[in-house]
Amino acid sequence: MSILLKVDNIHTHIGQYHILQGVSFEAKEGEVSVLLGRNGAGKTTTLKTIMGLTPATSGTVTFLNEGITKNATHHIASNGIGYVPEDQGIFGALTVEENLKVAMRKEDDAARERQEYVLELFPDLKKYWKKEGGHLSGGQKQMLSMARAFINDSKLLLIDEPSKGLAPVVIEKVMEAIVEMKKQTTIILVEQNFIMASRIGDTYTLIDDGETVQSGQMSELVQNEELKRQYLGIG
Amino acid sequence: MELIINLLINGLATGMLIFLLAAGLTLIFGLMDVLNFAHGGLFAWGAFSGVWFYGLTNSFTVAIIGAILTGIVLGFITEKLIITPVYGNHIQQILITLGFMIVLSEMLKVVFGPNQLAAKTPPLLSGSWEIGDVIIIKYRLFIIIVGLIVFGVFQFILKRTKIGLIVRAGVMNKEMVQALGINIKQVFLYVFMAGAALAALGGALMAPYSGVVYAEMGMEFAILAFIVVVIGGMGSFPGSLLAAILVGLAGSFMAYYVPALSLAVNMMLMAIVLIFRPQGLFTAKG
Numbered sequence: 200m201s202i203l204l205k206v207d208n209i210h211t212h213i214g215q216y217h218i219l220q221g222v223s224f225e226a227k228e229g230e231v232s233v234l235l236g237r238n239g240a241g242k243t244t245t246l247k248t249i250m251g252l253t254p255a256t257s258g259t260v261t262f263l264n265e266g267i268t269k270n271a272t273h274h275i276a277s278n279g280i281g282y283v284p285e286d287q288g289i290f291g292a293l294t295v296e297e298n299l300k301v302a303m304r305k306e307d308d309a310a311r312e313r314q315e316y317v318l319e320l321f322p323d324l325k326k327y328w329k330k331e332g333g334h335l336s337g338g339q340k341q342m343l344s345m346a347r348a349f350i351n352d353s354k355l356l357l358i359d360e361p362s363k364g365l366a367p368v369v370i371e372k373v374m375e376a377i378v379e380m381k382k383q384t385t386i387i388l389v390e391q392n393f394i395m396a397s398r399i400g401d402t403y404t405l406i407d408d409g410e411t412v413q414s415g416q417m418s419e420l421v422q423n424e425e426l427k428r429q430y431l432g433i434g
Numbered sequence: 435m436e437l438i439i440n441l442l443i444n445g446l447a448t449g450m451l452i453f454l455l456a457a458g459l460t461l462i463f464g465l466m467d468v469l470n471f472a473h474g475g476l477f478a479w480g481a482f483s484g485v486w487f488y489g490l491t492n493s494f495t496v497a498i499i500g501a502i503l504t505g506i507v508l509g510f511i512t513e514k515l516i517i518t519p520v521y522g523n524h525i526q527q528i529l530i531t532l533g534f535m536i537v538l539s540e541m542l543k544v545v546f547g548p549n550q551l552a553a554k555t556p557p558l559l560s561g562s563w564e565i566g567d568v569i570i571i572k573y574r575l576f577i578i579i580v581g582l583i584v585f586g587v588f589q590f591i592l593k594r595t596k597i598g599l600i601v602r603a604g605v606m607n608k609e610m611v612q613a614l615g616i617n618i619k620q621v622f623l624y625v626f627m628a629g630a631a632l633a634a635l636g637g638a639l640m641a642p643y644s645g646v647v648y649a650e651m652g653m654e655f656a657i658l659a660f661i662v663v664v665i666g667g668m669g670s671f672p673g674s675l676l677a678a679i680l681v682g683l684a685g686s687f688m689a690y691y692v693p694a695l696s697l698a699v700n701m702m703l704m705a706i707v708l709i710f711r712p713q714g715l716f717t718a719k720g
């Protein structure tokens with residue numbers, strides 16, 4: 200399978216802080232690549248660096264064989280990367296419908312069909328179509344944020360801790376949606392919930408202190424008790 | 435009773451003029467996080483160019499359109515030259531826009547001469563209606579109606595169009611808007627130009643109302659507009675209308691009943707609002 204996105208030895212500074220100090224990994228087309236690591240390891244910053252929100256000071260990000268390291272965020276997004284941030288980034292005073300409308304870059308028949316498909320995937324959104332984003336539950340906000348990133352036929356989705364703060368039943372729904380989206384697109388997932396991560400992840404990249412420690416197949420990590428204990432505090 | 439109605443109409447008319455200035459300011463601040471102290475300069479340019487176009491063509495419609503176009507052009511230049519280099523830095527914004535305000539004022543004197551100009555009211559809008567004992571000055575009513583129309587049009591754009599949605603979303607979360615593939619810098623420019631157009635329209639409408647235009651008029655109104663932005667809630671369009679009306683009415687009634695307080699009343703209003711609702715009457719951040 201071809202490599203869709205390649206992150207090569209990126210370093211990112213935020214203000215005076217040197218946050219990422221050598222993150223590297225690849226996302227292959229059609230796979231779910233999971234970024235793992237403790238709180239504060241640099242997972243969110245890695246996604247933001249890919250999106251150009253906190254651009255890398257050195258290293259390269261390559262998407263579809265093109266360097267995007269220094270590109271503006273809106274170019275990166277319209278090139279086909281959808282972003283579901285850790286805080287979901289819902290526009291609170293806009294309705295569900297409006298949140299999706301802001302995201303939709305086209306409004307032709309294909310786009311409307313796409314919207315129908317996305318709403319089948321997230322039926323709750325249809326139910327709360329006219330409700331303000333700020334009044335949705337945590338799970339509904341997560342669904343809306345994923346739908347919004349997915350609605351433009353993105354080639355790659357970056358999803359940051361979708362299970363955070365959600366009840367187990369809701370997590371199950373979110374997971375099902377991700378499995379469904381995986382059929383259509385490539386996904387980079389940040390996930391602290393290891394059970395969830397290991398169930399839907401194909402590959403993993405372990406980040407610690409702003410650096411890639413190890414990458415490989417998820418099935419290998421599941422069996423590597425040492426790695427899990429040392430970096431994830433489990434096992 | 436006639437007195438009350440007169441004060442009411444005066445207050446509303448002044449309020450609408452302040453609103454035209456504050457509407458741009460609040461969107462520019464809410465969306466772009468830019469403190470624009472040059473906004474009053476655009477108002478004054480609107481006033482002068484309106485008078486100039488009126489003198490040239492004898493058509494008030496042309497005067498208004500000319501003033502709006504002047505505002506749009508100046509808004510474009512200001513955003514590109516003055517604002518773009520200082521995004522994200524409030525101190526620099528205050529310094530450079532205050533400086534530019536002075537430049538705009540001085541340029542008025544260069545272009546139109548150092549003295550104040552007299553502004554005529556178009557014949558169609560001159561005079562007044564008498565309804566019983568109540569005398570309604572036509573031009574003031576005209577200002578109120580124009581203000582309401584502008585509010586309606588912009589409210590429609592903000593609520594019902596894609597660009598309006600993007601602006602509202604941008605006020606709430608700029609990063610996310612960009613992450614959805616939208617070039618927010620482009621949107622900033624449009625909003626700035628729209629704000630400048632409103633300010634210039636305000637100035638052009640102000641001219642016949644006050645009878646004269648002078649370079650410093652922009653600064654005087656800008657201060658009121660800043661107070662309105664704070665009272666209404668930064669970034670809130672309806673908030674700026676409501677607050678502008680409040681400030682206009684308070685000024686009008688105080689000037690009659692307690693003249694000594696007519697200048698202080700705006701500060702008092704702002705202080706009261708800040709004590710009970712520090713975020714302003716409305717919030718746009720959602």
Ligand SMILES: Nc1ncnc2c1ncn2[C@@H]1O[C@H](COP(=O)(O)OP(=O)(O)O)[C@@H](O)[C@H]1O
Pocket residue numbers: 213214216218236237238239240241242243244245
């Ligand atoms: N805006 C910021 N300013 C300063 N430090 C930051 C900022 N954002 C993140 N950090 C720091 O960078 C490190 C990595 O953060 P983050 O990428 O959010 O980690 P993770 O998502 O893995 O929990 C943390 O130590 C965090 O405190």
Ligand SMILES: [Mg+2]
Pocket residue numbers: 242243244285360
């Ligand atoms: Mg994080």
